[in-house]
Amino acid sequence: MTPMSSTATRTSHELDVYGKRGVTLVRGSGAQLWDDTGREYIDCMSAHGAAILGHAHPQVAEALERQARTLTSCPGSFYHPGKDKLIERLAERCPGDLDRVFLCNSGTEAVEAAIKFARASTGRPGIVAAKRGFHGRTFGAMSASFNPKHHELYAPIVPGTRFIAFNDTAALEDVLEDDVAMLLLELVQGEGGVHVAEPSFILRAQELCRERGILLVIDEVQTGFGRTGGWFACSRYGLSPDILCLAKGIAGGFPMGAVVVNDKVRVEVGMHGSTFGGNPLACAVANTVFDVLESEGFLESVAEKGRYLKEQLRAIDSEAILEVRGRGLMVGIALKQKARPYLEALAEQGVLALTAGPKVLRLLPPLVITEKELEQVVTTLDDVLPH
Ligand SMILES: Cc1ncc(COP(=O)(O)O)c(C=O)c1O
The missing domain is CATH 3.40.640.10 (Type I PLP-dependent aspartate aminotransferase-like (Major domain))
Structure with missing residues (x-):
């Protein structure tokens, strides 16, 4: 999918200590995010692990x-x-x-x-x-x-x-x-x-x-x-x-x-x-x-989703994956090669993830992510990684 052009003004006055990802985020709901072109993403970053209840949680x-x-x-x-x-x-x-x-x-x-x-x-x-x-x-x-x-x-x-x-x-x-x-x-x-x-x-x-x-x-x-x-x-x-x-x-x-x-x-x-x-x-x-x-069952559901995610990731048959590791919804996918290009390919296909060092892709989704969304993340990773 080719990104549509941005409608927002992007400032050039911010000190660039992060290295921008080229996306302007404007809205979120649960584990979903939207950019200023209306494009939808599944959030597997949760603002560096902070947004555990996802975005715009009603409570x-x-x-x-x-x-x-x-x-x-x-x-x-x-x-x-x-x-x-x-x-x-x-x-x-x-x-x-x-x-x-x-x-x-x-x-x-x-x-x-x-x-x-x-x-x-x-x-x-x-x-x-x-x-x-x-x-x-x-x-x-x-x-x-x-x-x-x-x-x-x-x-x-x-x-x-x-x-x-x-x-x-x-x-x-x-x-x-x-x-x-x-x-x-x-x-x-x-x-x-x-x-x-x-x-x-x-x-x-x-x-x-x-x-x-x-x-x-x-x-x-x-x-x-x-x-x-x-x-x-x-x-x-x-x-x-x-x-x-x-x-x-x-x-x-x-x-x-x-x-x-x-x-x-x-x-x-x-x-x-x-x-x-x-x-x-x-x-x-x-x-x-x-x-x-x-609330009843919340943490159990996080543990369960973590197990599901790791199991599904381990089932991906890609020559690039060395290991899938982590606990709960803190998951690292150790790769044989640099992770950064895959991060970009994932974003292109609507999944926002992180790295953890040069050769590890990291998934830190909001704890409220659904199993269906996790399934979509795994399918996208399967598409993006080499076989
Ligand atoms: C384990 C750990 N400690 C401390 C920090 C620093 O937190 P903050 O960015 O809120 O200062 C981080 C941030 O990523 C972290 O992962």
Whole structure:
């Protein structure tokens, strides 16, 4: 299908840090998106994993409208019923003994707060993270993200940051020295290629952190809120981190992040803050996300759709596919060759997907995607990939 020409004016004044995809999106509904020429797409990006309830969800629209007519901002030094309700729900839902919450506006801010809290609580400088990991773009989070190009470009990175190979249990013993404040890990590395953590690696990491007074910080910015078919990926491992970083799905695409900590973490008045954190509009959407995720059968249906998608993808008979991997509706298709041309071919045929590194196609559909839409995604991939 040849794209029709765009009717919208495209600005040339935006700093181009993303590399544009050449599409102007104007409308969405569920897992469907439309561009300005009226062309329809199935969304397998959900705004980098954030729009878990898809687009224009009626409950979200209603919650936003109600809140917009009531109170749209509330400083952090005041209580607000929507914020209090959300914080209670987070404290209740988060794994283990995590029960104190700081609300911010993005994933990188959640990681940044975790770094500050960990250093202050332990009095140690060291940050250990994993190769291929991604935690955000502000200075601390960027330093803990494994991107040698960025580390060189923005040198020097935060001192005390070092990396181990993901899933290398033996390496943990040596790297977790007594100057280390925190070990920061994803449970499924999202940007780094959709690599799933081995339970033996994660559980040994938790054990060593406890023995050595190091805080275990789990970054569930991408995996949290149903993405992997349960509330949090932590539960699958029976993991009880000291700090949990959340964002993306927490408010279904509305800007919000959260850090949830246990009582090993020392946070006092004046140590941190955020002008917009806990904004009533964001809290209203986040409470709606909780309502939907708590509704009967919702998370089970996500797990089921994830199984279906992986099974169907594995049945594609293409010489280009090396492996299909992931958890729930976070799926990576590892290819023998560069993924980018397939991304473009998919968009041409009405499916918007992502990459995760140069040779992995990544599917992060809204959790409300239907089985029929997933079937369409698989058929399109089958068409696009070489046989
Ligand atoms: C695991 C993980 N942590 C942190 C971030 C940063 O989140 P944000 O873009 O909201 O700052 C991302 C974003 O992709 C992520 O995948």
